[in-house]
Amino acid sequence: MRKKHDWLRETYQKSLEKMPERPVAHRTLSDIAPDPLYTPEDIGVLDPEYEEKRGYPGEYPYTRGVYGSMYRSKLWTMRMFAGFGTAEQTNERFKKLLKAGQTGLSVAFDLPTLMGYDSDHPLSKGEVGKCGVAVSSLADMEILFEGINLEEVTTSMTINSPANAIWAMYLAVAKKRGHDWKKLGGTIQNDILKEFIAQKEFIFPPEPSVKLVIDTFEWGPKNVPKWNFISVSGYHIREAGSTAVQELAWTLADGFEYVEAALKRGLDVDEFAPRISFFFDVHNDFFEEIAKFRAARRIWAKEMRHRYGAKNPQSWMLRTHAQTAGVSLTAQQPLNNIARVAIQALAAVLGGTNSLHTDAYDEALALPTEESATIALRTQQIIAYESGVTHTIDPLAGSYYVEWLTDEMERQAMAIIEEIRRMGGVVRAIEEGYFLRELAEASYRYQQEVERKERIIVGVNAFTDEIPLKVPIQLVDPEVERVQAERLARVRRERDPKRVEEALAGLRRAAVEGQNTMPHFVECALAYCTLGEMMDVLREVYGTYQEPAYV
Amino acid sequence: MDRRIRVLIAKPGLDGHDRGAKVVARALRDAGMEVIYTGLRQTPEMIVSAAIQEDVDAIGLSILSGAHMHYFREVKRLLEEQGASDILLFGGGIIPDEDVPRLKELGVAAVFGPGTSTQDIVDFLKRAVPERWRAQGLA
Numbered sequence: 001m002r003k004k005h006d007w008l009r010e011t012y013q014k015s016l017e018k019m020p021e022r023p024v025a026h027r028t029l030s031d032i033a034p035d036p037l038y039t040p041e042d043i044g045v046l047d048p049e050y051e052e053k054r055g056y057p058g059e060y061p062y063t064r065g066v067y068g069s070m071y072r073s074k075l076w077t078m079r080m081f082a083g084f085g086t087a088e089q090t091n092e093r094f095k096k097l098l099k100a101g102q103t104g105l106s107v108a109f110d111l112p113t114l115m116g117y118d119s120d121h122p123l124s125k126g127e128v129g130k131c132g133v134a135v136s137s138l139a140d141m142e143i144l145f146e147g148i149n150l151e152e153v154t155t156s157m158t159i160n161s162p163a164n165a166i167w168a169m170y171l172a173v174a175k176k177r178g179h180d181w182k183k184l185g186g187t188i189q190n191d192i193l194k195e196f197i198a199q200k201e202f203i204f205p206p207e208p209s210v211k212l213v214i215d216t217f218e219w220g221p222k223n224v225p226k227w228n229f230i231s232v233s234g235y236h237i238r239e240a241g242s243t244a245v246q247e248l249a250w251t252l253a254d255g256f257e258y259v260e261a262a263l264k265r266g267l268d269v270d271e272f273a274p275r276i277s278f279f280f281d282v283h284n285d286f287f288e289e290i291a292k293f294r295a296a297r298r299i300w301a302k303e304m305r306h307r308y309g310a311k312n313p314q315s316w317m318l319r320t321h322a323q324t325a326g327v328s329l330t331a332q333q334p335l336n337n338i339a340r341v342a343i344q345a346l347a348a349v350l351g352g353t354n355s356l357h358t359d360a361y362d363e364a365l366a367l368p369t370e371e372s373a374t375i376a377l378r379t380q381q382i383i384a385y386e387s388g389v390t391h392t393i394d395p396l397a398g399s400y401y402v403e404w405l406t407d408e409m410e411r412q413a414m415a416i417i418e419e420i421r422r423m424g425g426v427v428r429a430i431e432e433g434y435f436l437r438e439l440a441e442a443s444y445r446y447q448q449e450v451e452r453k454e455r456i457i458v459g460v461n462a463f464t465d466e467i468p469l470k471v472p473i474q475l476v477d478p479e480v481e482r483v484q485a486e487r488l489a490r491v492r493r494e495r496d497p498k499r500v501e502e503a504l505a506g507l508r509r510a511a512v513e514g515q516n517t518m519p520h521f522v523e524c525a526l527a528y529c530t531l532g533e534m535m536d537v538l539r540e541v542y543g544t545y546q547e548p549a550y551v
Numbered sequence: 552m553d554r555r556i557r558v559l560i561a562k563p564g565l566d567g568h569d570r571g572a573k574v575v576a577r578a579l580r581d582a583g584m585e586v587i588y589t590g591l592r593q594t595p596e597m598i599v600s601a602a603i604q605e606d607v608d609a610i611g612l613s614i615l616s617g618a619h620m621h622y623f624r625e626v627k628r629l630l631e632e633q634g635a636s637d638i639l640l641f642g643g644g645i646i647p648d649e650d651v652p653r654l655k656e657l658g659v660a661a662v663f664g665p666g667t668s669t670q671d672i673v674d675f676l677k678r679a680v681p682e683r684w685r686a687q688g689l690a
Binding site: 114131 | 566669
């Protein structure tokens with residue numbers, strides 16, 4: 001077996017050359033100085049499967065973390081999901097979060113934007129600015145990032161069906177401000193498969209939807225090389241009621257489906273795979289969540305290397321964002337959610353996440369207030385700076401339970417992935433209603449367990465209060481709809497109609513002819529075409545998707 | 552009383568989070584009711600017309616998006632407009648306590664927040680629907 005000493009001299013040192021250790025005391029409160037890593041050598045045991053199954057951080061199969069020095073050098077990115085009301089209001093919240101020490105931005109869009117409708121569309125009524133910020137054109141995007149240097153922050157955007165259009169708007173803002181696209185970092189969620197499985201914000205049928213995603217795989221590495229053009233997301237699958245094993249399996253199966261679609265288009269796996277990122281949920285079952293992250297990295301590395309023939313180690317690395325489980329939060333005794341979020345966030349960190357959002361305690365009631373959002377961010381900072389869990393990498397490795405559970409989750413997830421492959425892949429499984437059935441079963445089973453009190457939820461089915469505790473909640477200004485409608489009217493009045501028409505015609509042509517749509521989305525964004533106009537063009541070409549109403 | 556309670560469970564608006572709606576639909580069915588689930592992204596017009604066509608006793612709306620005041624008001628208005636205000640309207644989702652009295656004023660019979668036991672919803676319907684039948688002289 002390779003010696004720890006060799007890893008320290010090679011991988012760890014190399015990692016430090018890129019990113020030195022953080023200038024904080026990597027010592028316990030008793031002044032003991034832990035090594036960056038512990039292995040079977042340190043306690044004098046034999047682990048014949050060590051290298052194959054666990055290996056070293058920053059090395060295949062990445063079970064112990066994707067980077068050589070992990071949090072000793074660089075903490076995870078603290079990236080709080082935020083967005084409500086108008087672009088002005090959200091811009092103000094962004095600036096406050098950055099001032100509070102957040103290190104990346106993450107944009108929540110409202111439902112009309114997620115569904116590709118302008119704020120003044122009849123179907124948008126009542127929904128504008130409600131669960132996120134309304135972005136209907138470049139004019140909104142410009143305000144959203146006013147006063148924020150796009151080369152200094154990385155921005156994640158939770159957008160799926162209209163991902164190409166929204167990304168194009170962000171890039172258009174950067175272009176107009178003279179930024180170099182090659183310096184821009186960030187992520188668009190852009191994971192349409194999980195929309196059909198769980199979250200249901202789809203517009204077009206699965207096939208053209210996947211085609212749009214693969215357009216970004218093809219165009220992204222050449223034009224915006226540091227951008228993650230997909231965040232394959234288990235979060236919504238879990239929130240819709242799956243188990244942790246199903247979340248793990250389905251998310252990775254989605255990832256493999258995109259890889260296969262990209263290979264089918266003739267793309268080079270080592271060109272696009274390094275820019276694929278992931279997103280997982282972190283629920284209450286502490287060790288199961290830690291094991292999930294470790295198993296996810298191992299499965300991805302193995303499959304990318306051996307099944308898909310990737311040669312670049314960057315293609316084997318599963319980098320992930322994580323979010324504490326919104327669905328686990330209770331409306332009863334809401335302050336208890338601070339404790340839940342802390343436990344979940346700690347699991348994500350011990351699981352080796354690269355980026356984290358912590359939910360605010362009031363999210364079972366409404367959107368977070370400024371205070372509740374700050375407490376959620378502070379929770380991450382307490383884990384990062386006070387708990388000492390960052391002294392050594394993957395500190396739970398070698399725990400009999402954690403290693404066994406990691407293996408078990410890998411085994412069960414691979415069985416599900418193989419089952420989906422036998423069905424003919426994720427798109428086929430969607431068409432056959434497989435995910436809808438499985439989700440309905442799993443979520444109903446969980447609900448019954450709670451109602452029978454086989455699972456205790458503090459404050460809900462045990463330890464309840466007679467008098468409910470009131471917490472202040474965030475209300476969205478009903479003026480938003482009017483402000484948005486006026487801005488849209490102004491945009492439509494002031495833009496160059498000829499340029500708009502030509503840009504939309506170019507997009508239509510690309511869609512009809514099966515060409516890459518991304519250059520046309522950028523042109524549309526620069527011409528101030530609205531989101532609704534762009535999506536309408538594609539609705540005409542591709543049609544829309546109706547899900548069968550299955551209970 | 553062997554008449555079965557008929558309930559329409561609906562997801563109005565653009566939101567796709569249907570876990571709660573589906574869990575409730577299934578629990579009501581397991582409790583012996585006839586349940587019609589509309590599927591996603593229903594307009595108030597579609598919901599009311601389905602309720603009348605299916606001759607349901609109650610409509611349950613599931614809303615998490617914050618647009619609850621708009622949708623409950625519209626559904627109630629359309630029910631009245633079409634002479635179907637005897638259909639019991641209830642709902643659930645992420646709805647702030649502050650809004651519950653306003654919804655009740657609109658005529659929403661019950662609002663079930665997160666953490667509600669499905670048994671509470673079953674009990675509510677088994678009590679409220681037969682009361683309506685008696686009031687209408689149907690039972």
